[in-house]
Amino acid sequence: MDVQEIRLIRERMLQLQRNLGGQLKSDTKCCGITVAQCHALMKVGLKGEISLVELAGSLGLDNSTLSRTIDSMVQAGLVERNANPQDRRYVTISLSRKGLALYNNIDSTFNEYFASVFDLIPEDKRGQILESFTLLTEAVSKLGSPDCYMEESTR
Amino acid sequence: MDVQEIRLIRERMLQLQRNLGGQLKSDTKCCGITVAQCHALMKVGLKGEISLVELAGSLGLDNSTLSRTIDSMVQAGLVERNANPQDRRYVTISLSRKGLALYNNIDSTFNEYFASVFDLIPEDKRGQILESFTLLTEAVSKLGSPDCYMEESTR
DNA sequence: GGAAACAGTTGTATAATACAACTAATTCAT
DNA sequence: ATGAATTAGTTGTATTATACAACTGTTTCC
Numbered sequence: 001m002d003v004q005e006i007r008l009i010r011e012r013m014l015q016l017q018r019n020l021g022g023q024l025k026s027d028t029k030c031c032g033i034t035v036a037q038c039h040a041l042m043k044v045g046l047k048g049e050i051s052l053v054e055l056a057g058s059l060g061l062d063n064s065t066l067s068r069t070i071d072s073m074v075q076a077g078l079v080e081r082n083a084n085p086q087d088r089r090y091v092t093i094s095l096s097r098k099g100l101a102l103y104n105n106i107d108s109t110f111n112e113y114f115a116s117v118f119d120l121i122p123e124d125k126r127g128q129i130l131e132s133f134t135l136l137t138e139a140v141s142k143l144g145s146p147d148c149y150m151e152e153s154t155r
Numbered sequence: 156m157d158v159q160e161i162r163l164i165r166e167r168m169l170q171l172q173r174n175l176g177g178q179l180k181s182d183t184k185c186c187g188i189t190v191a192q193c194h195a196l197m198k199v200g201l202k203g204e205i206s207l208v209e210l211a212g213s214l215g216l217d218n219s220t221l222s223r224t225i226d227s228m229v230q231a232g233l234v235e236r237n238a239n240p241q242d243r244r245y246v247t248i249s250l251s252r253k254g255l256a257l258y259n260n261i262d263s264t265f266n267e268y269f270a271s272v273f274d275l276i277p278e279d280k281r282g283q284i285l286e287s288f289t290l291l292t293e294a295v296s297k298l299g300s301p302d303c304y305m306e307e308s309t310r
Numbered sequence: 311g312g313a314a315a316c317a318g319t320t321g322t323a324t325a326a327t328a329c330a331a332c333t334a335a336t337t338c339a340t
Numbered sequence: 341a342t343g344a345a346t347t348a349g350t351t352g353t354a355t356t357a358t359a360c361a362a363c364t365g366t367t368t369c370c
Contacts (some may be wrong), residue, residue: 001269001270001273001281002304003266005285006266006269006270006273007266007330008285009269009284009285009288010265010269011267012285012288012292013175013288014287015296016291016292016295017172017175018214018215019292019296020168020172020295021215021294021296022215028214033260034166034324034325034326035326036324036326036327047298051348051349052350053348053349054346059173060173060176060177061327061328062327062328062329063348063350064328064329064330064349064350064351065325065326065327065328065347066352066354067341067349067350067351068326068327068351068357069326072325086241087278087335087336087347087348088334088335088336088348089334089335089336089347089349090335090347090348090349091346091348091349093184097257097341110165111161111162111165113156113298114156114161114164115156115161115300117291117294118156118161118294118299120289120293120294120298121291121294122290124287125287125290126156127320128283128286128287129162129164129290129291130160130163130167132280132283132287132288133164133167133168133171134167135276135277135284135289136171136272136276136284137167137170137171137174137278138172138275139179139272139273139275140171140272141170141174141275142275143256143268143272143275145272150359189355189356189357189358190357191356191357191358206317206318206320207317207319207355208316208317208318209326214357216357216359217318217358217359217360218317218318219318219319219320219321219358219359219360219361220357220358221318221358222318222319222320223319223320223357223358224356224357226319227356236340242316242317242366242367243317243365243366243367244316244317244365244366245316245317245366246317248319311370312366312368312369312370313368313369314367314368314369314370315366315367315369316365316367316368317364317365317366317367318358318364318365318366319362319364319365320361320363320364320365321360321361321362321363322359322360322361322362323358323359323360324357324358324359325356325357325358325359326355326357326358327349327354327355327356328353328354328355328356328359328370329343329352329353329354329355330351330352330353331350331351331352331353332350332351332352333348333349333351333367334347334348334349334350335346335347335348335349336345336346336347336348337344337345337346337347338343338344338345338346339342339343339344339345340341340342340343340344340360
């Protein structure tokens with residue numbers, strides 16, 4: 001793949017990220033939660049119940065960061081923190097009734113949103129988009145992060 | 156497109172975003188700038204010179220936020236702020252020599268990174284990935300943000 | 311020539327985040 | 341079986357990222 005194409009795809013990815021990020025920000029704001037809370041909410045909703053470390057790991061956040069996000073969500077009545085009786089080091093985080101209602105609401109909103117995005121895309125292209133994301137996600141996961149690329153001269 | 160596929164693609168997009176975000180974070184950290192500075196740096200580098208409002212707009216940030224990011228970049232010797240003599244309301248932001256060196260460094264690192272990502276992907280799939288991103292980005296831009304979806308009951 | 315619009319900065323508040331130091335619980339190895 | 345190492349989670353502290361509101365200049369436009 002030549003540099004020109006790579007530049008182009010980088011640009012598109014950034015733009016997509018900004019668009020979706022902006023959308024998420026206004027959505028979450030309008031329903032009274034923060035972006036971080038929304039990410040956690042969706043993951044907890046998906047898993048049903050999950051420990052703090054696992055949740056932090058799957059969101060790529062530090063445990064301390066997540067601990068405080070969960071604090072705020074407990075405060076807001078969205079999730080419950082329960083000690084795990086098998087291993088008392090763990091807490092199990094699960095959605096409250098209110099949290100579940102919000103989760104379902106947001107989940108279906110996102111589904112509808114993407115459904116209308118795909119409505120704007122020719123039918124015969126839709127399959128390849130899913131495949132493309134799968135391929136890219138796999139490749140990026142496999143590759144991991146590159147080493148530091150800075151040279152002393154530019155520091 | 157059925158709900159199952161939409162859920163899947165949402166999941167993939169989130170994962171991709173987290174992976175790339177994590178990579179960006181460690182890259183920027185290792186070269187001594189912050190993520191916000193990196194975004195601004197790349198945009199200024201691409202444009203050559205740009206006003207504060209235009210830069211803020213294209214990054215989707217508030218002017219005040221960007222003004223302070225630029226403060227820190229001036230401090231770090233990465234960019235220059237110059238009054239525009241034509242219209243003295245504007246400042247022109249441009250890269251310093253040091254900023255340009257860093258820009259080129261990061262730009263080629265990203266290019267190499269994505270080149271190696273695409274190396275992991277079958278050759279005959281590469282074209283469709285670019286096309287997919289183009290289609291999605293366009294569709295999302297066209298659609299804009301949906302209205303607030305929260306119902307009172309869940310607040 | 312004043313009103314309206316615009317670019318940018320500063321004050322203030324908050325969200326998001328990480329690292330380090332800590333407590334409590336569990337596992338493991340001698 | 342007991343003391344060391346590991347693990348889960350929390351709290352202290354610091355920093356980054358961000359927005360909104362109020363403000364200062366500058367330009368445009370009736």
